[in-house]
Amino acid sequence: xxxxxxxxxxxxLLLLWYCxxxxxxxxxxxxxxxxxxxxxxQSGVLQLTDxxxxxxxxxxxxxxxxxxxxxxxxKLAQPAITSLKVRSVNNxxxxxxxxxxxxxxxxxxxxxxxxxxxxxxxxxxxxxxxxDHRMGSEKEPIHLLLWKASQQKAKEGTSFLALNYPNRxxxxxxxxxxxxxxxxxxxxxxxxxxxxxxxxxxxxxxTAPVVEEIYAETWNKVLVQEDQDAKGKxxxxxxxxxxxxxxxxxxxxxxDAPLDGGxxxxxxxxxxxxxxxxxxRKMVTEGWLALEIGK
Amino acid sequence: MSHEVxxxxxxxxxxxxxxxxxxxxxxxxxxxxxxxxxxxxxxxACKTTWTSGKGQELMFWNSVETKPWGSYPTGWDVKALxxxxxxxxxxxxxxxxxxxxxxxxxERVLQYQPEDMDWCNVNLGEDECSGMIEKxxxxxxxxxxxxxxxxxxxxxxxxxxxxxxCPRGAIYKRPEDGVVLIxxxxxxxxxxxxxxxxxxxxxxxxxxxxxxxxxxxxxxLESGKSNRCFETCIGKIRLQGWINTxxxxxxxxxxxxxxHIRKVxxxxxxxxxxxxxxxxxxxxxxxxVFLRQMFGPGVDKAIxxxxxxxxxxxxxxxxxxxxxxxxxxxxxxxxxxxxxxxxAKGAEIVRVPLKEPMYVRPYKDVALDVFRxxxx
Numbered sequence: 001x002x003x004x005x006x007x008x009x010x011x012x013l014l015l016l017w018y019c020x021x022x023x024x025x026x027x028x029x030x031x032x033x034x035x036x037x038x039x040x041x042q043s044g045v046l047q048l049t050d051x052x053x054x055x056x057x058x059x060x061x062x063x064x065x066x067x068x069x070x071x072x073x074x075k076l077a078q079p080a081i082t083s084l085k086v087r088s089v090n091n092x093x094x095x096x097x098x099x100x101x102x103x104x105x106x107x108x109x110x111x112x113x114x115x116x117x118x119x120x121x122x123x124x125x126x127x128x129x130x131x132d133h134r135m136g137s138e139k140e141p142i143h144l145l146l147w148k149a150s151q152q153k154a155k156e157g158t159s160f161l162a163l164n165y166p167n168r169x170x171x172x173x174x175x176x177x178x179x180x181x182x183x184x185x186x187x188x189x190x191x192x193x194x195x196x197x198x199x200x201x202x203x204x205x206x207t208a209p210v211v212e213e214i215y216a217e218t219w220n221k222v223l224v225q226e227d228q229d230a231k232g233k234x235x236x237x238x239x240x241x242x243x244x245x246x247x248x249x250x251x252x253x254x255x256d257a258p259l260d261g262g263x264x265x266x267x268x269x270x271x272x273x274x275x276x277x278x279x280x281r282k283m284v285t286e287g288w289l290a291l292e293i294g295k
Numbered sequence: 296m297s298h299e300v301x302x303x304x305x306x307x308x309x310x311x312x313x314x315x316x317x318x319x320x321x322x323x324x325x326x327x328x329x330x331x332x333x334x335x336x337x338x339x340a341c342k343t344t345w346t347s348g349k350g351q352e353l354m355f356w357n358s359v360e361t362k363p364w365g366s367y368p369t370g371w372d373v374k375a376l377x378x379x380x381x382x383x384x385x386x387x388x389x390x391x392x393x394x395x396x397x398x399x400x401x402e403r404v405l406q407y408q409p410e411d412m413d414w415c416n417v418n419l420g421e422d423e424c425s426g427m428i429e430k431x432x433x434x435x436x437x438x439x440x441x442x443x444x445x446x447x448x449x450x451x452x453x454x455x456x457x458x459x460x461c462p463r464g465a466i467y468k469r470p471e472d473g474v475v476l477i478x479x480x481x482x483x484x485x486x487x488x489x490x491x492x493x494x495x496x497x498x499x500x501x502x503x504x505x506x507x508x509x510x511x512x513x514x515x516l517e518s519g520k521s522n523r524c525f526e527t528c529i530g531k532i533r534l535q536g537w538i539n540t541x542x543x544x545x546x547x548x549x550x551x552x553x554x555h556i557r558k559v560x561x562x563x564x565x566x567x568x569x570x571x572x573x574x575x576x577x578x579x580x581x582x583x584v585f586l587r588q589m590f591g592p593g594v595d596k597a598i599x600x601x602x603x604x605x606x607x608x609x610x611x612x613x614x615x616x617x618x619x620x621x622x623x624x625x626x627x628x629x630x631x632x633x634x635x636x637x638x639a640k641g642a643e644i645v646r647v648p649l650k651e652p653m654y655v656r657p658y659k660d661v662a663l664d665v666f667r668x669x670x671x
Contacts, residue, residue, distance in 0.1 A: 070401070072462070073401055073402060073403045074401065074402055074403060074460070074462065074487060075400075075401035075402075076401075077399075077401055110484070110501055110504055111411050111499065111501050112408075112409060112410070112411045112413075112414055112486070112489065112498075112499045113408055113409070113410050113411045114411070150504075160501040160502070161349060161350055161352075161501050161502055164411070164501060165352070168352055190348075190349075193347060193348030193349070193351075194348050194349060194350070194500075194502060194503050195479040195503075195507075196479040196480070196482065196500070196503035196504070196505040197503060198479075199479050199480040200480065201479060201480050201481070201482065201503065201505060203482075203483055203484060203504055203505070204502075204503050204504055204505075205502070205503075205504045219462060220462075220463065220464040221464075222463060222483075276408065278485045278486065278487075279462045279463070279483065279485035279487065280462045
């Protein structure tokens with residue numbers, strides 16, 4: 001008799017707890033969307049240097065919807081980029097994703113109040129059991145390929161210091177004495193004045209690759225990979241971003257998601273700099289999309 | 296993910312992103328506002344030591360601003376206070392919301408993003424007083440108009456808003472001394488810390504793409520020496536040490552004595568809820584209403600105690616020990632008209648007399664057969 005009463009009470013209590021924010025934060029949300037991205041096989045060299053090329057634009061595209069990241073604080077309060085057009089090809093060695101979206105402003109500047117546009121392609125490390133698509137979960141990592149407009153501009157030679165403060169002047173600067181060469185000893189000193197550079201922080205503008213390969217297990221465990229193989233290029237034209245992100249299909253790197261099985265899952269994230277999108281303040285797909293790699 | 300923690304400065308429990316985890320000992324400083332002349336020696340000592348690199352041109356981890364009008368970054372305090380809304384103190388505790396409790400849904404901390412231009416005017420409003428000086432004005436007490444200098448470094452808070460806000464977990468509080476640091480290897484430059492810090496003591500470096508902040512000169516700290524801004528202060532307004540929680544306060548610990556025993560030094564904007572660890576002896580001549588907003592309801596008593604220092608040998612002795620050595624004074628004693636500073640192990644560092652001895656030389660130097668006078 002007692003059992004008959006206790007069991008329903010416990011069930012109700014469990015259900016009530018399940019509705020609390022704490023419980024929902026612990027819920028593992030793995031969502032597989034009905035859409036499928038098919039990476040078309042194309043022999044020869046892939047077009048990775050001109051994202052506006054008709055070679056890309058003539059390919060059929062999937063429209064992928066994005067929603068604000070609303071799981072982990074800081075969340076994105078206002079929607080930004082709401083959809084992407086995605087195309088993909090592979091040549092049996094490399095796979096490339098062409099991502100296109102509408103963005104009225106080209107945001108690549110970095111300073112206290114400026115943020116960069118960006119886009120990421122993400123894969124589960126274990127395609128048989130994909131984790132939460134937003135940043136993976138404990139011991140269920142994901143592999144991100146992150147392209148940022150700021151990193152590309154820095155790589156192309158833009159100095160954010162000169163861009164933002166063209167008239168800056170230092171009475172004496174130990175690193176920029178006009179007309180004098182920098183000695184090796186002085187170069188070491190200069191490096192030490194920039195702790196992030198001295199420590200090899202992989203996000204330092206100009207040193208970071210245009211497409212960063214990242215390994216993430218949770219929101220707090222986000223590591224820039226040692227081996228950076230990905231390539232990419234972005235072009236902003238007439239209010240649209242055209243970005244190509246490519247990676248080898250087969251790599252020995254254990255932190256890379258395996259794509260040699262011919263299928264996996266893929267998800268996307270996008271940042272709009274003018275709306276101060278940065279880090280977890282991003283637009284994301286609602287879940288994983290199936291990825292079929294044509295042969 | 297919010298946890299319940301205790302904040303003794305507001306005398307109540309509050310919510311914080313992480314559980315309460317106090318360091319083994321906590322770095323702290325006491326700044327006597329009454330003695331500051333805004334010479335900016337501290338600012339430059341810090342600047343030349345730590346922020347002379349590229350991308351740090353507008354970065355002053357230590358700054359001295361004139362109140363009520365000065366601020367760096369521009370308007371940081373007005374903006375933070377406006378955002379927080381009315382801040383009410385009850386009889387024994389702060390009853391308003393902290394920056395953690397007032398955080399909107401989806402945020403970890405109540406925050407605002409300073410504009411880049413806000414960082415470009417480090418000494419804005421210097422020496423501007425509270426109001427117009429009328430024709431015929433003369434010095435009277437209390438002063439008709441006033442201003443004072445506010446010396447600012449990172450507060451190395453017990454509950455740092457920057458640490459709570461970092462989505463990468465790249466900010467940490469050292470367990471050995473409570474110093475709050477940004478891991479320059481792992482900072483991803485999201486600037487959530489910059490937005491979250493209500494005191495706006497996080498700076499963005501456009502060259503490295505990372506956020507940077509005061510490191511409490513931890514190499515000095517580790518060797519028992521004062522931080523650069525403490526050591527070089529020519530007004531001797533700064534006292535560096537370690538603070539305990541009120542129930543563990545030790546009377547011979549200089550910071551504990553000023554903060555917990557005499558309660559003459561107060562935290563800046565305790566209502567933010569971060570439990571900052573830089574304490575201020577409030578200025579005697581400024582508007583008490585303004586000061587209560589800045590330092591909480593203990594201001595009037597603190598000023599009364601400070602004014603009474605001449606009749607309080609222990610307090611007077613400790614105030615005289617301030618800035619008297621480049622070593623960290625961890626214990627002190629006042630005995631026979633002398634204040635003595637010690638290391639934690641009891642080794643004497645410095646002693647100063649409570650009254651400077653005065654020597655009067657005879658008007659005539661008999662040996663040289665000359666009169667001593669000032670006429671040249």
